[in-house]
Amino acid sequence: MIDISKLTIQSLNKHLKDGDFSVRELAEVYLENIKNKNPDVNAYLEIYSDVLEQADVIDKKIKAGDIKPLSGLPIAIKDNILIDGRVATSASKILKGYVAPYDATVIKKLKEQDVLFLGRANMDEFAMGGSTENSVFGVTKNPIDLSRVAGGSSGGSVAAVSMDGALASLGSDTGGSVRQPSSFCGVVGLKPTYGGVSRYGLMAMGSSLDVIGPITKTVTDSEILFNAIKGQDPMDSTTYGEGIYSQREVKSKMVVGVPYHVLENGGLSDKVRKNFDESIEKLRSLGYEIKEIKLPNIEYSLAVYYILMPAEVSSNLARFDGVRFGLHVDGDNLLQDYLKTKGQGFGQEVRRRILIGTYVLSAGYADAYYNKALVLRQKISEDFEKAFSEVDIIVTPTTPGPAFKIGEKINDPLSLYLEDVFTVPANIVGIPAISVPSGSVEEEGVSLPLGLQIMAPHNSEKILFEVGKKLLNE
């Protein structure tokens, strides 16, 4: 019997090389586990019907001596990333039945590595939300406590890994959508540098913020999967090549910056603060120097994010017009077709964000909101640049608290937005950030995981992996 709870990408490769089991046998174990757990958790929207056929093809290659670092990796893919010939809906009614006409660049790279695609993972509609409660296919529950959310928007991708329904997964992160659910479910989630991973074939939400990131059980696996999907791509002009950002080197004695003033505004409970202080002590005991830093404009980051993101959303989602793909609701004329299709096809949160975006971009308000937010975005970036001249990494909690109850924040969109307070700055600035498990807090007799967020300068994921591995004793 294969013990998938202990399996990592690294150990899987060795098992397959040693012939301990076949990819088909491994696939059968995962499919059985998904069959048992998915009805409760709702991590997957679809389990592909050809998983065993895929496995046989990979097994044949391995038998012929063709084994790659990711061969046979059982992976879940967020429902907003295109796989040629397979359905992709962004968990929205408006894309019901949409079949992807090509492979996203990340998928192309994974196919070249012979990974095993298990299925597509649930998410908040068009990646808008932090709880997966905005999926039209129902909420994804937290595998650790089914009364709580898995987080979002990549809730399905994260829950799939957390429940051992996949060994790794891909999500997308616009304001924390990989890191926040990873923190809620006790796994490792990486938001790479903006432009580090191609967005070609990722359904756009906030194009200046979006990035695809890996979700894994260990930091070592995160590094392996990141290295497999990263790189410049002619199909995404915002990806960067060599020489654009100088890479910070891993040093033996690194300085950890802690913006304590940010924690004061984060609404941390005493228990969460204690957990964070313990992480800082652990970093100190590992030989890092701890230094308090100030990020003067960071208090504006949430407001900046909730202006820029909806503005980009309102523009990106204009393409869903009922003419070229997905849902079409018929009206008396073309204008009525648009109104009805968008009105009925988009869920409530998506409609809300499109309207906010329309407002902040409209004549008379664009200067006060959108243009001002752009100025502040640059100021926040300068704050980080200055901080990184004194420190190597910056740490904060990933979230203000552990996973919340399903339904707890559904009627108060603003309170849900405030959940993103620690994760949003990395997207605004474009720097890489990783969430690693940092222990847990007890709530109602259940031990709920928390995450520590580590941020590094552009293109310096290497430092995140180094510190993350040390923290998790890898």
Next chain:
Amino acid sequence: MITKEDIKNLADLARIEISEAEAEGLTSQIDSILGYVGQIKDSTGDVERAVPKLRNVMRDDVVTHTEEEYTEKLLNNAPSREGKYLKVKKIL
């Protein structure tokens, strides 16, 4: 203070049909969100716009796939088609 009429106007601009009841609910929600993000108006000082790290990223404008390679895949996703055309209502 945003009004229900403003919300209905925004929905029209965005080509989204919303009901009276929804316009009512959205008014208070969007008002509180705009109140929150409006805090940026208090910030002072300007910046000199930095030049982005990446600019003028170009690639050759050449055909990268065979003719009709994607035609059927794309048209099959359309709600309504006629031959090789997307079908829409008469505009004029």
